[in-house]
Amino acid sequence: MEPGDSTKQARAAAQLRKGVLEYCVLALMRDRPRYGVELLHALEDSGALATSQGTVYPLLSRLRRDDLVTTTWQESASGPPRRYYALTDSGRAALDEFARVWPGFRNTVDSFLTTPHPSTGDLA
Amino acid sequence: MEPGDSTKQARAAAQLRKGVLEYCVLALMRDRPRYGVELLHALEDSGALATSQGTVYPLLSRLRRDDLVTTTWQESASGPPRRYYALTDSGRAALDEFARVWPGFRNTVDSFLTTPHPSTGDLA
DNA sequence: CCGGGTTCCATGCGATGCAAGGTACCTGAT
DNA sequence: ATCAGGTACCTTGCATCGCATGGAACCCGG
Numbered sequence: 001m002e003p004g005d006s007t008k009q010a011r012a013a014a015q016l017r018k019g020v021l022e023y024c025v026l027a028l029m030r031d032r033p034r035y036g037v038e039l040l041h042a043l044e045d046s047g048a049l050a051t052s053q054g055t056v057y058p059l060l061s062r063l064r065r066d067d068l069v070t071t072t073w074q075e076s077a078s079g080p081p082r083r084y085y086a087l088t089d090s091g092r093a094a095l096d097e098f099a100r101v102w103p104g105f106r107n108t109v110d111s112f113l114t115t116p117h118p119s120t121g122d123l124a
Numbered sequence: 125m126e127p128g129d130s131t132k133q134a135r136a137a138a139q140l141r142k143g144v145l146e147y148c149v150l151a152l153m154r155d156r157p158r159y160g161v162e163l164l165h166a167l168e169d170s171g172a173l174a175t176s177q178g179t180v181y182p183l184l185s186r187l188r189r190d191d192l193v194t195t196t197w198q199e200s201a202s203g204p205p206r207r208y209y210a211l212t213d214s215g216r217a218a219l220d221e222f223a224r225v226w227p228g229f230r231n232t233v234d235s236f237l238t239t240p241h242p243s244t245g246d247l248a
Numbered sequence: 249c250c251g252g253g254t255t256c257c258a259t260g261c262g263a264t265g266c267a268a269g270g271t272a273c274c275t276g277a278t
Numbered sequence: 279a280t281c282a283g284g285t286a287c288c289t290t291g292c293a294t295c296g297c298a299t300g301g302a303a304c305c306c307g308g
Contacts, residue, residue, distance in 0.1 A: 015143025024236040048232040079285045080273040108172040112148040203254045204304040
């Protein structure tokens, strides 16, 4: 698709997703229950977090296994029934915890990228 | 140490580190070569990216395997010799690539955490 | 000679992203 | 009735990565 940068950019982005995806999925469920493909599309629309079904469904299984979400089947007007995922109290707590940790993490990475790291020898 | 949040915060932070650590280490080498323990201390001082030798050395081995860094042994005034890691052209390119991708990723996660995601059904 | 500090490294486990493959439901055209 | 195509769900297997653990080598001072 994008010529040239597809490989390297994909590599960097792929590594980045690790761990963050879980909490972004939880964040998507914050306001209302969502179903698998809906989450997939929301991630795809975000651009930087686009992923595949092979990533999302195992992730959702883990969230259910760890009691971070509960699921309910629901009929669809057209198409097969959908499994809707909703946050549990534990899930909401995990999301809050992540929201608390994220800013510090984000700023740390920012500083690593921007700050010219002087020298460690001076102060020691 | 910190009572209560140690487990959950540690879990969230641990997942976060994945993938980002590699590029923060590269960023540390941007200005001058560094050796293993020096990198370890720099990460520890940053707070959010504190890790252990068991993480850093395998990471450095991978960077060397992928030709992102080159290493040179150097005598130490006191203690065993140090292996200094320096960026190669590929390493610098990978770091630049990450620096290009990171802001978009960071903003995406920020928006997932802050934006009240309305509904996908309305617009469809 | 021996304990402690510093520096390097390898092994093994658990968790994760992801490509690939598979099943089932519905609709509309042939 | 049959078949193609879109939607939706899920599993399996591989590669990778963070990290705890354990270990080796070097130097110094007692």
